[in-house]
Amino acid sequence: MASTSSKKQTMMFGFCEALLEEDTSNYDYNNDDYRRHTGGADSDTEQELSDDDSNRDAHVFVQENEKEDIIYTGKDGTTLWFSNPKQAKVEYLSIKPSIPGVNPFAKNAKTEVECWKLFFNDDILEDILNYTNEEITSKTFAENHNTRVHIVKETSMDEIMALLGLMYITGLNNSTGYNLTDLWRSDGTGVDIFRMTMSLQRFNFLQGCLRFDDAATRAQRSAVDNLALVRAIFDKFVGNCQKAYNPSHFLTLDVKYIPFRGECPFRQFMPKTSAAYGIKMYSLVDAKDFYTINMEINAGNQPSGPYVTSYEPVDIVDRLVRPVSNTGRNITFDNYFTSIPLVTHLLQEHMLTCTGALRKNKKEIPFSFLTTQPRGVGSSRFGFQKHMTLVSHVPKKSKIILLLSSYHHDKTFDITKCGDKPKPEMITFYNSTKTGVENVERLCKMYDVRNYCKSWPLLILFTMLNIAALNSYIVYMANNENSKLRRSEYVRKLGLALVKQHLKTRTDKNNLPRELRKRIFEQVGEPLLDPPASDVKPYKRCRDCPSSKDRKTKYCCLECKKPICLQHVITMCQNCTSLAID
Structure with a gap:
């Protein structure tokens, strides 16, 4: 069964783009028997939770406990769990979920660029342009006189857009981590759009000069904030993500690792990743559509000041869920975050439910939930409180899986593929919603x-x-309901649309090779006009000079029209010339 599930998961991620094209309208968030599967690889800490995670469109049954009305006491001696939900007097969270989809102000975004600009709006782009030009100006004075002026000159908004567009096309060509020189080759193996837009030297220069904050106040701000160099545009970008789209009822919160080995004040060692070192980021995403709602960078130990931040699990979750506070949504996270105080905090302060794996060292867990004796393989034990449910499942010998949920309040089991050893519906639900952040990273x-x-x-x-590319694609598909555009085509059209205006600007340059000019005109969809006839007269040999000198001249006699050099010309002013003519 595990191999079958693995195969189906592999097929799912091979066609992960199709998940984004699913119809989001026929979705009943009031149904407690939620069965939608989104797939995903198992995490390192919950391998057993994903043995049966491929199809959740199943009939369910309720397994009655042999001994009813049992009260379990936690290891702390005070926390009580009831084996019967009626004993616990369960209370459900009564908030009607909001309808997911594009928010009203983003409904009019129909084209690729319009959808993308919902996230990289003019405010962010102007900051990038202004601060980049400041950096270019400071570099220009340090360059020697042999540097070509057209490489180190200041940039424009059209060129910044073109630069970002080429970055998207670079990703489309799977050039991450490779030498970009291959994309600019003129021997037929390169990609024409790169040479048409700008030279490789200009691309590298602009990318190296990209700045996102004021250099004049950088030292002062960096003294109290490790993220001072990107704080402004990152906060604006995250705010735009929250305003453009209303997520579904089920969300995922998890850690995202960005590999990086360069110099960084908050770079962290990540032993469980292939990169080993990188930047840690926390993300809140839609478990169904994979839309990113909120992000936060782990800035490490911040200097004393207004940006000192606690990175305790409860504090991280509290900050990330604020955009969806008081909406009744369910948050799924792994055992790094899950705790009973956090579940209580989300219910009381944010009116949110949650589902998560629970570590075995929590003091509120009863001892009987941590042992496999006399329980058999496939057995499950439930504990209920007024607002949450604890389940202990034995997937195999000497292995215990613990899940805590404030969204589930019964002993429902999923029997689709489990046969005579069904799993609790809490586990299959957790498996189907826990991989939202992983799926976003894969996409x-x-x-x-x-x-x-x-x-x-x-x-x-x-x-x-x-x-921004993934979020804008989700908005684009929602605003163009009849569109069947694949995400690869969307990224291609987005990149070409971002470079188009800069290509039109380049058509005014007369020093471009004719073949390159022809391709640029074809790309922007305009006819190539032949350049006007030049008024410059050709050079000819002076008739009055001996042929041995072979002296060329562009002047000729007004009377006989013979070519003549200035040595054989009588110079006269306009007044004298007019008198001589008279």
Whole structure:
């Protein structure tokens, strides 16, 4: 069964784009028997929870406990759990879920660029333009006289847009981490759009000069904030993500790791990842549509001041769920975050339910939930309180799985593929909603704009561009209901649309090779006009000079029209010339 599930999971991620094209309208959030599966790989800490995670459209049954009305006491000696939900006097969270979809102000965004600009709006782009030009100006004075002027000159908004567009096309060509020189080759193996838009030297120069904060106040701000270099645009971007889209009822909160080995004040060692070092980021995403709602960067030990931040699990969750507070949604997270105080806090302060794996060292867990004796393989034990449910499941010999949920309040089991050893519906629900952040990361990696860099602010920009491409695609598909555009085509059209205006500007340059000019005109959809006839007269040999001198001249006699050099010309002013003519 495990191999079958693994195969189906592999097929799912091979066609993960199809998940984003699913109809989101026929979705009943009031149904307690939620059975929608989104798939995903198992995490390192919950391998057993995903043995049966491929199809949740199942009939369910309620398994009655052999001994009713049992009261379990936690290891702390005070926490009580009831084996019967009627004993616990369960209370359900009574908030009508909001309808997911695009918010009203984003409904008019129909094209690729319009949807993308919901996230990278003019405010963010103007900040990038202004601060980048400041950096270019400071570099210009340090360059020697042999530097070509057209490479180090200031940039414009059209060129910044073109730069970002080329980054998207780079990701579309799977060039992450590779030498970008291959994309600019003129021997037929390169990609024409890169040479048409700008030179490789200009691309590298602009990318190296990208800045997102005021250099004049940078030292002062960096003294109290590790994220001072990206704080402004990152907060604006996250705010735009929250305003554009209303997520579904089921959300996922998890850690996202960005590999990075360069110099960074808050770079962390990540032993469970292949990169080993990188930047840690927390994300709140839609478990169904994979839309990113909120993000937060772990800035490490902040200096004393207004940006000192606690990265305790309860505090992280409390900050990330604020955009969906008091909406009755359910948050799924792993055992790093799950605790009984957190579940209580989300219910009381945010009116949110949650589902998560629970570590065995929690003092509120009864001892009988931590042992497999005399229980058999496949058995489950439930504990109920007024607002939450604890389940202990034995997936195999000497293995215990613990889940805590304030969304589930009964002994429902899923028997679709479990046969005579069904799993609690809490576990299959957890498996289907826990991989939202992982799925977003997989989708972003398919067309990753990242390339080799030593600057962590630039790495944050790459992450924002990846998220913006995915979020804007979700908005685009929602606003164009009849569209069947694949995400790869969307990214391609977005990249070409971002470079189009800059290509039109380049058509005014007369020093471009004719073949390159022809391709640019074809790309922007305009006819190539032949340049006007030049008024410059051709050089000819002076008739009055001996042929041995072979002296060329562009002047000729007004009377006989013979070519003549200035040595054989009588110079006269206009007044004298007019008198001589008279």
